[in-house]
Amino acid sequence: MILDIRYWKLVNLEIRKLKKFLSFAISQFLFVVLFGILWSNHVQAAILYTSTANQVVFDQATFITEWYLDTQDDEINSVALNLTFTPETLEVLNVTPADTGIDLWIKNPEEDNERGTISLIGGISSGVKDAKVPLFRAVIKPKQVGKGKISMDTSSAVLKNDGLGTPATLVFNEISFNINPADARPALVGSPTHPQQDEWSKNNKVIIQVMPKPGEQYSYSFSSNIEMIPGDLPSDVANSLTFDNLADGIYYFKLNSKAAAGNWQEAAVYRVMIDSTPPQPINAAVASDPSVFDGKPFVSFTGKDQTSGISHYEVRFGVGPWQKTNDTVLRVPGLVLGNKVEIKIVDQAGNEEVTKVALPKAQSTPFSNWFFSIIIIVVLLLTALAVFWCKKLITKYRIK
């Protein structure tokens, strides 16, 4: 009897040990599975982010947001973004594909302030895999004190460069801005050389002027890196500050201030935008296809500007006038005086680059040849004169 009890105690002990072991093993297994799911999701999702999410924002004072894509472990080749923002508190002044990684645009970045949307569709030939693929830049102006938000619509998509157009998961954490009153800015900063923070300039010499308040010390930084912050040593800002021979880019003059017994705090941020470089030469082609424009020839082109972004295109066929356009596929007119088409790309700073593409010779009508053009014009004039003279004769010699 005693033996039986001890035996069963041993058995129970072993069973309890077994249960403990099984519980431990199952929990470990679940942990690994859960971790793997979370990790795999984290690895496979592309991430949309902006580099200026944390800047201090004041009412009516514009700020810039630069938008990037982290493709994570995927090779991505196409992006369709639909962002929404609070139109009652934010106004998007413009969106430009400046220094973008996108080669080809189906739909250039554009804003709609009534609906509160920013949208684009673009692609990267042969795909890209990078943690920081620049997409576009937006200049935003707060409209009133309060909170401004930007979020991503679920219709946004990125597709993998796998030959199948497989969608990749895209994530974006909604960003919000606390819009402070305009008079809350502690100090005034201006620039006689670059008076408008929202405008690009070709001038690469910058003068900054600070209007300090009595009893305060200041330190400053001037950099194209928005993350740079001034040091703790006071600087003399009573006189103008000059920065010369600057490379193209966006520069931030940051001013920190400190009262006598206080701590350093941000006083002002002044933005200067410099672009003195023309856009890249345009990639253009003249072609025809039976299924496009009823087989009539067309010109197609893409352009890129590394700094300020494209403002617009202008196109001229032969010796005709320049025509402003935002379309990148244009039908060649039926009559062209001249044998080339010129495409001008203009960036936000007004720099220009012109590319010429020859029109196929036999595609031109007789009007493309100067000599024939003159002959045709003369013939037309003679014809008109002949008709007029015939009518006069008919009237004059009508004999009844």
Add this chain to the structure above:
Amino acid sequence: MAFFETKKINLTIPREKKNLLLATFFLALFSFIFAPVALATDYSSSSFIVKDSVIDEGSETSTSTNFGLGQSIGQLAIGKSTSTNFQLWSGFQYYYLVSANTLTATAGDSEVDLSWTVPQTFLGITVDEYEVGTGTTSGNYTFENVGSVTNFTKTGLTNDTPYFFIVKALSPGGNFLVFSNEATATPTGAANENGGGSGSQTMGITFHGTAYPQAKVFLLRDGAPRASITANSLGEFALNSYGPPPGNHNYVIYATDPNGVKSKSLNFFETIAPQVIIHRTNIIVPPTLVSSHTAIKQGDPLTLSGFAAPNAPVSIHMSGTQAGTFNVVSANSGAYSYILNTANYKKGQYSAVSNELVGLYQSQDSLSITFTIGDSTVVVPPPGVCSVRSDLNCDGRVDLVDFSILLYYWEQFAPFKNERVDIDKSGQVELRDFSIMLYEWTG
């Protein structure tokens, strides 16, 4: 009664007849102005010239050392002409119409790759062959017949010298039909891109790596071809991009093997800064991989083959209904192949990729291929001009022109005038079609 009586003659032309006469006159004038101009070729010898001869399409031409004469001599010459080799067309002859084609030129090392579209023709004329014109000044060319191809590599050129090219399309009778546009390219040693920015060699990026022996290796920047080179017998290549504008650029490298099969593209997203040259080395272009059949009867042999670096271990990974990995070694020429015994595999859909080991470096996977093991056999046709899905205009390239065609039909629904534009056959031209085109981009 007056001695002389003026008799009035009614010369009034009825209104209807007057209108008819005027309409006829203007119709004739309109037709004259807008009738297509048939470009004619002058024939000359040391002693005479036949100007603006009316050209008729025939099967043969008469030639001598110094001139060629089309067959429609009946319209020009008087007297008697006899030959056993020509026909005399009498009566009114119509003038055919040919639309010009598009020529593109890509510079390489002492050579330029030319490719062109086929001219569109009307009223019965056809294009038979082409002559490529080459010159060092615009408008001044020396022509050579290249046959009925749509691409040609002009070799033996001087590096850093701009060349001008034009393509002349000829009828079966050897008559001139139409010129393409003029294209220009400057071959450079070591396949350099110089330009887009300052052209300075103190700023840019270099690429060194291995493809396959005698492979054509291409460099694209921001979607456009910038340089190309033929790899040496070891498959080694060097491509440079000097002086692009500072900023972000998307570089792509891909190769085409001796059979014209394109490799998977390698992309490099780089930030170019002044006074900095980036060096990318040990680049291994993924091997090419093709299948002898798209569908094979179970039990019949299926050949998987391609090109890789010479004497390199190549692994072929098959997946689908069943999986398998096959290891081979490429030959000196870079060619490799594996014969799959389909009797050992179940019927179903399969896909395969290959990769190679070059020294210590593993390449990325090749482009994926698919095939079916089933009850019937379908041989893969040799690569042709229209063999790539995204080549919407069938010029052998996937480039800006194809993108333009896609853009023209963007978000439209079937049916399409150009059925190829719906690349994924979903019935609508949308983002997935765009993605597939970018995947197959050649620039």
